[in-house]
Each structure stands twice: as C-alpha cells, then as structure tokens.
Amino acid sequence: MKIDLSRSDGATTSFDVVLKPADIDLETDLASVEGDISVTGEVSNEDTMTVVRAEVKAPLNIDCSRCLAEIPTDQDFSFKNAFIAGDNVSDEQEVELDLQDLELSFAREEEVDLVDIVREQIILNLPAHPLCKEDCKGLCEVCGANLNEKSCDCKQEETDPRWAALKNLK
Numbered sequence: 001m002k003i004d005l006s007r008s009d010g011a012t013t014s015f016d017v018v019l020k021p022a023d024i025d026l027e028t029d030l031a032s033v034e035g036d037i038s039v040t041g042e043v044s045n046e047d048t049m050t051v052v053r054a055e056v057k058a059p060l061n062i063d064c065s066r067c068l069a070e071i072p073t074d075q076d077f078s079f080k081n082a083f084i085a086g087d088n089v090s091d092e093q094e095v096e097l098d099l100q101d102l103e104l105s106f107a108r109e110e111e112v113d114l115v116d117i118v119r120e121q122i123i124l125n126l127p128a129h130p131l132c133k134e135d136c137k138g139l140c141e142v143c144g145a146n147l148n149e150k151s152c153d154c155k156q157e158e159t160d161p162r163w164a165a166l167k168n169l170k
C-alpha cells in the first residue's frame, strides 16, 4: 500500500491490510516472519506532514541471542510515524517542535510504501537480547556445542560480567 505524502488536505484514511511473509523481507538474520502480518491504522494528511498510526501483529521467529534457537514470538505493537516529503522539508525544524512523541522521517519521494514502514518498525521493536529461556547456557565458544543440550570439555573463559562480579565478592 502506497501512502501519498503530497496531500495536505487534512484527510484521514483508515486501512486494514494483511501482509504475507513473502511481502516482507526483514533483511536480518535475527528474526523471520512466520505468518500473515496484520496492520490496522490510519493515515492523516496534515498541513506539513503525513502521520501514519498503526497497530501491527506479526508472528515471528526470533533467534535466541545466546544459542540461536528460534523463539516463536507474537509481536504486537503500535507506532506513530510522521513523514515530510519534498517541498515541506524546509519546514522541518518548525514541525519538529510540534511532534514530541512522534517519530519523524524525511522522505525524498512523494510517497512511501507501508511495507517499508512496517519492516522498519518490526526491526525497531525486536528485543535487544532475546533469550529462549532465562538461564540459556548458549553455545560453547570453542566447539559450538549447544550447552543446553550437552556439556563439553572445552576450557571456558568466564565472560558473563555477573559471574565476574560474584568472583570479586569472594
């Protein structure tokens, strides 16, 4: 769905779209889309900018940051994103003052694709350090064994800062 940034007539248009996994290439190894993504929201063509508000529901598989196991996750979030196109960019500073809680983007084109916005928002909303379980043991840095499934005889360097802190207490 293309969003027209050149309109400034104050119109608000609702939309309710379903994006197929094939529509969205997340372009990251950290997560993959596992099913249809539902995007419900509205586009407001305001004076100096176009504001997109939407709720996204995306079934994802997110990789555990320690052992790389896939974690099935129903990502569910809403976002507000304001766009300023072409001629209005000179008003940028003035607009920025009005925005406050809005995330502002500048577009060189007169239109943006909803798919691109949703892709960016999904990536922004990925957890920073996803874990398959709180005490995931991760992969052995030496032999690559999944330490949740088996132990190995490699010499491990203690890299976890919490362990280092405990050692210092003793």
Ligand SMILES: [Zn+2]
Residues within 6 Å of the ligand: 064, 065, 066, 067, 068, 069, 131, 132, 133, 136, 137, 138
């Ligand atoms: Zn894990």
Ligand SMILES: [Zn+2]
Residues within 6 Å of the ligand: 140, 141, 142, 143, 144, 145, 152, 153, 154
């Ligand atoms: Zn090992």
